[in-house]
Amino acid sequence: KALYVGISNYSAEEAAAAIKILKENGTPCLIHQPKYSMFERWVENGLLDVLEENGVGCIPFSPLAQGLLTDKYLHGIPADSRVATSGVFLKESNITPEKIEVVNKLNEVAKTRGQKLSHMALSWILKDKRVTAVLIGASKPEQITDSIKALDNTIFSEEEIKLIDEILK
Structure with missing residues (x-):
């Protein structure tokens, strides 16, 4: 018998049904x-509400979009990157000039906030009180230490939120 259960990647409707059962x-x-990042926002379409209504925590994975929401890909694909070495989760075909342009614009917003892009991307997810924590999926210990710095600035002005939303359209 299970004492507690966690689910992953269920839509709002599926989550509500599973929680009820x-x-x-x-x-x-x-x-x-759920998979949730600035680029993957489907959880905002009802799922977060369902979880809140049922007292279920939300712990997103891939908040940095497999590294795309870091400074790693601002100037192309590094030889030591996941894309170059395996391409399993993030494929080279996903790193389009348009996507890089969006990443660069987000990076500029992060700079105005005194943050690295990765810190802003994590802070952006954590700004929603319905998000319990985030899974950062670090591949190196120093990435954990670095990610904690996102907690230094988790407050976004309305103007910043509007600007980020506009960039992501």
């Missing part, structure tokens, strides 16, 4: 792990 069977759903 689990509740009826005496096993509460504690967390949902």
Whole structure:
């Protein structure tokens, strides 16, 4: 028998149904792990509301879009990058000139906030009180230490949110 359950990548409707079934069977759903980043915003279309209504935590994975929301790809594809070495999760075909232009614009916003792009991307997700934590998926210990710096500036002005939304359209 399971004491607690977590789900991943369920739509709002699927999550609501799963949470209801689990509740009826005496096993509460504690967390949902959706893929969520500035580029993957589908969770904002009802899922976060369903989780909040049911007291289920939201712990997104891939908040940095497999490294795309860092300074790593601002000037092309580095030889030591995941794209160059494996291309399993982030493919070279996903790194279009248009996407890099968006990343560069977001990077400029981050600079005005006194942050690195990766810090702003993590802060942006954490600004929503319905998000419990984020899974950063660090491949090196120093990435964990660096990611913690996102907590130094988690408040966004309305103007910053509007600008970011405009860039991401």
